[in-house]
Amino acid sequence: MAKGRTIGIAMDYSTTSKTALKWAIDNLVSAGDTVVVLLVLSPKSDPVNKQLFEDTGSPLIPLVEFKEVGVCRKYGITPDSELFDMLDCLSVGKKANVVAKVYWGDPREKLCEAVNHLKLDAMVLGSRGLGTIKRVLLGSVSSHVVQNATCPVTVVK
Numbered sequence: 001m002a003k004g005r006t007i008g009i010a011m012d013y014s015t016t017s018k019t020a021l022k023w024a025i026d027n028l029v030s031a032g033d034t035v036v037v038l039l040v041l042s043p044k045s046d047p048v049n050k051q052l053f054e055d056t057g058s059p060l061i062p063l064v065e066f067k068e069v070g071v072c073r074k075y076g077i078t079p080d081s082e083l084f085d086m087l088d089c090l091s092v093g094k095k096a097n098v099v100a101k102v103y104w105g106d107p108r109e110k111l112c113e114a115v116n117h118l119k120l121d122a123m124v125l126g127s128r129g130l131g132t133i134k135r136v137l138l139g140s141v142s143s144h145v146v147q148n149a150t151c152p153v154t155v156v157k
Contacts, residue, residue, distance in 0.1 A: 004032035004097075005121040010111055010145075011037050013080050016126030020156040021086055024124040028154070031095040036060070037087065038114050038123075039077060039100060040107040047076030050104055057114070058102040063091055066100040075102045108144035115149045124154045 009024055011017045021037075029035055041047075049058060058075055065071045066087075072079045077100075091098045101118070103110035115123060127142045142155045 004030070004034060006034045006036060006118060008036045008038050008111075008114055008118065008120040008123040010107070010123065010125035010141075011039055011083070012107075012126075013078060013083065014126060016156070018083065018086065018126075020124050020126040020154075021083075021090075023154075023156045025086065025090050025094065028122065028124065029090060029094050029096050033094070034097040034099065035087075035090060036114075036118055036120070037066070037098065037100040038103070038111060040103045040105065040110045041076050043105045045076045045104065047074060049074045050076065053102070054104055057104075057110070057117070058100075060099040060101055063087055063098040063100070066098075076104075077102060107141045108148075111141070111145050112148045115145075115151050120151045122152045122154065123149060124156060127155045127157050 007024065007029060009021050011021065061071065067084050069079055087098050090096055101114065103114065114120065123145065125142055125145060146153045146155060
């Protein structure tokens with residue numbers, strides 16, 4: 001039996017990131033894979049555990065703990081029942097191991113760091129659908145990750 005892959009899903013609770021998660025569930029994740037939900041929060045947020053894990057990101061948080069309100073509060077995560085339902089379906093339906101990891105800082109840099117630190121086999125993220133001018137002015141997280149990540153990256157529109 002082949003070893004399961006480690007797949008990162010960038011999540012910011014937006015419709016596009018949830019669409020990316022759904023795409024990964026339908027098209028990429030197989031039984032035995034580990035799915036790491038990557039959350040990058042504002043460096044200005046100041047949850048309890050940020051001081052401990054600001055440089056390295058949180059430890060991997062199992063899905064059971066990730067859904068607990070107290071754990072979410074410690075890391076500054078916004079609980080989202082729709083996301084939790086999707087992750088439950090992924091865990092049970094696809095028999096995948098689901099964990100979360102929280103970072104604080106610039107999403108472009110932190111997602112690329114996550115690829116190397118977690119040795120991801122693939123990453124999936126949503127696209128905001130910025131036009132050319134806005135992408136140049138604001139910078140595109142997905143473009144940066146595609147160009148700089150050391151694993152295959154799928155951007156879901």
